[in-house]
Amino acid sequence: MSLLSRSLVQCAGRFFPALQQRCVVCGVVLPWDDQQGIKLIPAGVCAPCRTLLQPRTGAFCPRCGLIFPSPEEPVSLCLNCRLSPPPWQETFFFGPYEGLLKDLVLRYKFHGQLGLSLFLRGLLQHALSRGNGRVFDIVTPVPLHPEKLRRRGFNQSLELVRGLDRKGQGTVVPKAIIRIRSAPDQHALVRAERIRNLKGVFLADSALVCDKSVLLVDDILTTGATAKAATEALLKAGAREVCLAVLARA
Ligand SMILES: [Zn+2]
Ligand SMILES: [Zn+2]
Numbered sequence: 001m002s003l004l005s006r007s008l009v010q011c012a013g014r015f016f017p018a019l020q021q022r023c024v025v026c027g028v029v030l031p032w033d034d035q036q037g038i039k040l041i042p043a044g045v046c047a048p049c050r051t052l053l054q055p056r057t058g059a060f061c062p063r064c065g066l067i068f069p070s071p072e073e074p075v076s077l078c079l080n081c082r083l084s085p086p087p088w089q090e091t092f093f094f095g096p097y098e099g100l101l102k103d104l105v106l107r108y109k110f111h112g113q114l115g116l117s118l119f120l121r122g123l124l125q126h127a128l129s130r131g132n133g134r135v136f137d138i139v140t141p142v143p144l145h146p147e148k149l150r151r152r153g154f155n156q157s158l159e160l161v162r163g164l165d166r167k168g169q170g171t172v173v174p175k176a177i178i179r180i181r182s183a184p185d186q187h188a189l190v191r192a193e194r195i196r197n198l199k200g201v202f203l204a205d206s207a208l209v210c211d212k213s214v215l216l217v218d219d220i221l222t223t224g225a226t227a228k229a230a231t232e233a234l235l236k237a238g239a240r241e242v243c244l245a246v247l248a249r250a
Helices: 003-015 047-052 079-083 099-110 114-131 146-152 156-161 191-197 225-236
Strands: 091-096 138-141 177-179 202-204 213-221 241-249
Touching (some): 099 114, 099 213, 099 241, 114 241, 138 156, 177 225, 213 225, 225 241
Parallel strands (some): 213 241
Antiparallel strands (some): 177 202
């Protein structure tokens, strides 16, 4: 960009504050990055927010995403996954469900801050980069029950998978799996009850998933009851294998 057009853009930003780009996380006006000319900090996030959003690179179980207490531990299978692994093969996640990442997921999901979806999609893609360029046949979100979808207005997991096909992650197939009944509220239940509660909730379309490798996407992974029920439905419909991608692991 020429010196003239650069000063024009800077002037416009000074006199019309609405034109200034702000951090999508905290709203602070982003500085011009002088090293790279007029280019703004990538992804529209300020440096302090960026340091609070670091991906987890070690001390977790690659199968279920369990986060180990000591950050020095290597990435290795947890005891549960050695003894009775979940039906999915691998869990990709950006970071633990805490701090700023947790705030962002809650703002996005319960306060309808859809402006965050592009940014959160970037975090999910970052999590998937751990797969070393691995491509899935199809990418599909964990579905919401239609009634919940009407109340919330959007499916947070569907918004997260948009664009993953352009990133070469696999073909996005939004309705490969559907909810055929709503599950009573899961919050007050212990894990075994949650799993029972979700039996028969999901149905996968075998015409879409048979013999396919599937990447199942959700916003967070907590007890794994939902992921287990959805994965089992996909495998029952003939999916070859299922992996899981979430923003945060609780
Ligand atoms: Zn910020
Ligand atoms: Zn594990």
